[in-house]
Amino acid sequence: AQTVTQSQPEMSVQEAETVTLSCTYDTSENNYYLFWYKQPPSRQMILVIRQEAYKQQNATENRFSVNFQKAAKSFSLKISDSQLGDTAMYFCAFMKHAAQNFVFGPGTRLSVLP
Amino acid sequence: DAGITQSPRHKVTETGTPVTLRCHQTENHRYMYWYRQDPGHGLRLIHYSYGVKDTDKGEVSDGYSVSRSKTEDFLLTLESATSSQTSVYFCAIRGQGATTNNEQFFGPGTRLTVL
Known part of the structure; x- marks a missing residue:
């Protein structure tokens, strides 16, 4: 079974600074998808970024980018120019190709400080 | 907005009582999911469905x-609610578009408290 680990339960960053959230996963699959979701205090789950394992290029979405290291089974999220609105829980998720469901990590609570 | 609603949004009930949570979607998605969210565990899959009358168990069913x-x-x-089922419950659907296939979109969640 796949597992997803987020080793940082809580992190904080100063506004406008850069922060990196870590995620590692365990799988024997070669073809899969990885995601970062954001959950602000409103509780709504919001997709931040996704990465297909067959793509070598790291995904980017505006201030959000990932460092995907397939051999190391690592998928970290970098947030540049942090904003107060980035304060949220961040969940890393894994889905193997042709599977039906995601496996989520336990989450990292990020606080952006003014 | 994937057109997903959940009802009720909050519920307090007593141990031993039956509880039903509803997830409603408006965009004809085939796959639907129920997760529970607990501190330190992220989201864990309870059950999912891949069509009308087609369902399967997840990790914590x-x-x-x-x-x-x-x-x-x-x-x-929940046929007979227990205190261990106090949690936040999320419904999700799986995207069907060319760019959203393999993504999941979530409802707003239901906070359930079992006393």
Whole structure:
């Protein structure tokens, strides 16, 4: 079974600074998808970024980018120019190709400080 | 907005009572999911559905049942609620577009408290 680990339960960053959230996963699959979701205090789950394992290029979405290291089974999220609105829980998720469901990590609570 | 609603949004009930949570979607998605969210565990899959009357168990299905008699509705039932089922419950659908396939979109969540 796949597992997803987020080793940082809580992190904080100063506004406008850069922060990196870590995620590692365990799988024997070669073809899969990885995601970062954001959950602000409103509780709504919001997709931040996704990465297909067959793509070598790291995904980017505006201030959000990932460092995907397939051999190391690592998928970290970098947030540049942090904003107060980035304060949220961040969940890393894994889905193997042709599977039906995601496996989520336990989450990292990020606080952006003014 | 993937057109997903959940009802009720909050519920307080007593141990031993039956509880049904409803997930409703408006965009004819085939796959629907129920997760529970607990501190330190992230989201864990309870049950999912891949079509009308087609459902399967997830990681934490004990004590829960589901039904899907219409494409748009996916019901989660706690036959006899226990305090360990106090949690936030999320419904999700799987995207069907070329760019959203393999993504999941979530409802707003239901906070359930079992006293």
